[in-house]
Amino acid sequence: MKIIISGSGYPEKRNIMTQSHHNYVDCRKKNIYFYLNAIRSKLLHKNKQFIFHPLPGTLPNDADVIHLFNEVAHTNRNWIATFETEIPRVLPVPGVAKTANPELHSQLQLIARSECLYLIAISQATLNIQLKLLEAFPAIKKAVAHKLITLHPPQALLCTKPRLMTPGKIHFTFIGSEFYRKGGAEVVLAISQLTEEDVFTRSQIQVTLIGDLTLRHNIAHRQFQDDEAFYARIEHLIKTSPHIQHFTALPNPQVLALLQVSHVGLLPSWQDTYGFSVLEMQASGCPVITTNVRALPEINPEGSGWLIHQPLNDEFEYVVDSDEKKKHIRQQIVQQLKTHIVDILRNPGLITQYSAQSLKRIAEQHDPEKFSEQLARYYSSSKQTQYTAAFK
Numbered sequence: 001m002k003i004i005i006s007g008s009g010y011p012e013k014r015n016i017m018t019q020s021h022h023n024y025v026d027c028r029k030k031n032i033y034f035y036l037n038a039i040r041s042k043l044l045h046k047n048k049q050f051i052f053h054p055l056p057g058t059l060p061n062d063a064d065v066i067h068l069f070n071e072v073a074h075t076n077r078n079w080i081a082t083f084e085t086e087i088p089r090v091l092p093v094p095g096v097a098k099t100a101n102p103e104l105h106s107q108l109q110l111i112a113r114s115e116c117l118y119l120i121a122i123s124q125a126t127l128n129i130q131l132k133l134l135e136a137f138p139a140i141k142k143a144v145a146h147k148l149i150t151l152h153p154p155q156a157l158l159c160t161k162p163r164l165m166t167p168g169k170i171h172f173t174f175i176g177s178e179f180y181r182k183g184g185a186e187v188v189l190a191i192s193q194l195t196e197e198d199v200f201t202r203s204q205i206q207v208t209l210i211g212d213l214t215l216r217h218n219i220a221h222r223q224f225q226d227d228e229a230f231y232a233r234i235e236h237l238i239k240t241s242p243h244i245q246h247f248t249a250l251p252n253p254q255v256l257a258l259l260q261v262s263h264v265g266l267l268p269s270w271q272d273t274y275g276f277s278v279l280e281m282q283a284s285g286c287p288v289i290t291t292n293v294r295a296l297p298e299i300n301p302e303g304s305g306w307l308i309h310q311p312l313n314d315e316f317e318y319v320v321d322s323d324e325k326k327k328h329i330r331q332q333i334v335q336q337l338k339t340h341i342v343d344i345l346r347n348p349g350l351i352t353q354y355s356a357q358s359l360k361r362i363a364e365q366h367d368p369e370k371f372s373e374q375l376a377r378y379y380s381s382s383k384q385t386q387y388t389a390a391f392k
Contacts, residue, residue, distance in 0.1 A: 001022050001376075001379055002022075002023045002060065002062055002064055003024050003063065004027050004059060004066040005017065005026050005027070005066075005067055006026070006031055006052045006066075006068055007069065008026045011084075012069050014276060015069060015082045015122065015153050018154055018368060018372060018375070025060055025063060027054060027059060030055050030059065031055075032053040033051045033052070033053055047090075047091040047093065047103075048091065049103065049107075050070055050071045050088065051073070052068050052072070052074070052075070052079075053073070053075065054077075064379055065080060065117075065379050066078065066080070067081070067082070067379075068080070068081040069082050069083070070083050070087070070089050071089070072107050072110040073115070074110055076115060079115055079117065080117050080118045080119075080378055081116070081120065082151075083120070083130075084273040084274060085126060085129060085273055086129055086130055086133050087111060087130065088103075088104060088110070090103050090104040099137075108137055111140070111144055112144055116147060118147050118149055118378050118381075119144065120149050120150075120151050121148065121149065121150045122151070122152060122274055123150065123274060123294065123295035123299075124295075124298055125294045125295050125298065125316045126150070126273075126294075127148060127150045128316075130148060131148070132315075149378075151374055152298075152299070153279070154367065154368040154371035154372070155280065155283050155362050155366040156283065157283050158259070158260070158285075159260060159285045161285065162352050162353075162355035162356035162358075163286065163287075163352055163355040164352055165352055168203075169203060169204060169205060169206045170205055170263045170345065171207075171261060171264075172187075172205065172207045172208070172262070172263065172265075172266055173207075173208045174208070174209045174210065175267070175281075176210070176267065176269070177211060177212055177249070178211070178212070178215045179209075179211030179215055180215065180216055180226070180270075181269065181270055181271055182268075182272070183267060183269045183291065184209055184211045184213075184234075186330060186333045187209065187268060187337065188234050188237050188241070189234075189237075190337040190338045191205075191207055191243055191341075192237045193334065193338060194341065195241065195243065199342060200243075202242050202243065204345065205243050205345070206245070207241075207266075208245050208246075208247070209244060209245070209246045209247070210248075210249065210255065212248050212249065213231075213234075218271070220270035220317070220320055221270070221320050222321075224320055224321075224322065224323050224325075256280065256284065259280065260285075263344075264287060264288070264289060264351060265278065265281035265286045265289070265305075266288070266289050267288055267290045267296075268289065268290065268291050268308055270318060271293060271294075272293055272295070273295070275290065275296050275300075278299055278300055279362065279366060281358075282300075282305070282358035282361065282362050283359070283366075285355045285358065287306070287354035287358045288358075289305060289306040289307075289308065289337060289340050289341075290307060291307070292307050292308060292309050293310075293312065293318060294316045303354070303357050304354055306340040306343075306344075306354075308332075308333055308336040308340070309336070310329055310332055
């Protein structure tokens with residue numbers, strides 16, 4: 001099939017460009033908003049708009065469907081969109097209530113049109129957030145509800161046998177380019193505190209951190225960001241810990257090789273729309289400790305991994321509305337992370353048990369073949385719609 005896309009970055013590769021036998025045509029530069037957004041941001045100082053509006057006559061006539069990520073389409077061609085939070089994606093405007101934003105009202109009309117065939121949420125949390133948005137627009141909800149679908153991203157198994165435990169170090173691995181948003185600091189604090197408490201020796205545990213320490217801004221902290229002293233403390237603990245090794249980044253083949261010999265993955269994230277690294281860890285037979293934000297409880301349920309529980313808002317995220325609240329959440333993340341690590345050290349057989357469940361979950365719920373079959377059904381609906389329209 002020939003499928004029009006509007007970008008070929010990581011989100012598209014992970015959620016759309018999954019089949020080598022399809023012909024994906026990137027029409028990003030044929031999108032009017034590719035140019036309008038440059039003008040809006042640089043000259044007009046306005047928000048970017050996530051709209052795919054093709055220049056007239058530029059799309060291939062023989063394409064079967066348009067499949068977008070986090071965008072809506074303004075076109076008379078059939079289209080599908082996969083999204084990770086809400087759709088339409090409309091950035092906030094200071095002083096304007098979300099549901100009063102005229103851009104949101106305008107773009108909601110696009111998803112209500114017949115050309116919009118399906119809106120694919122990447123998790124049930126995402127679908128619930130979308131339904132909450134639509135509650136404010138009953139007419140749109142009535143026109144759109146039947147188009148909403150949850151389809152988790154695909155993930156191939158990277159090993160077939162669960163992690164067997166042998167005497168020696170238990171290897172924990174954290175992966176998060178945005179080190180602080182993904183919970184890297186909390187990992188460092190937990191390991192540091194357990195070291196001070198003499199919970200383990202150097203021969204019992206090894207922690208590998210992969211993440212950029214210069215990416216300090218944490219979107220979940222809003223205006224309550226950490227200070228220079230905090231960052232300096234975390235970097236000092238990393239350098240002086242006998243249990244921690246740190247890499248700013250590693251090539252993906254080396255990361256996957258590392259996961260094959262890791263026992264437990266770590267992602268005590270403050271904010272995550274999904275958590276793709278969790279899938280790669282689980283597919284490598286490496287069960288994971290995560291927080292409970294957004295989709296993480298869906299992809300890391302009890303029995304397949306370990307969850308850090310914290311109160312969430314109605315968008316399944318932590319609420320940081322003061323420095324004190326941030327410190328309290330951090331304290332709870334660190335404390336529960338410590339509890340899980342101690343439990344693993346005392347009961348290493350859990351690693352094999354959870355590893356087997358992780359592999360089983362990936363095979364059943366993220367099978368690439370089943371994912372492709374499901375997408376093919378959605379694409380076939382587009383062809384059927386075109387065929388029916390041609391004979392009206």
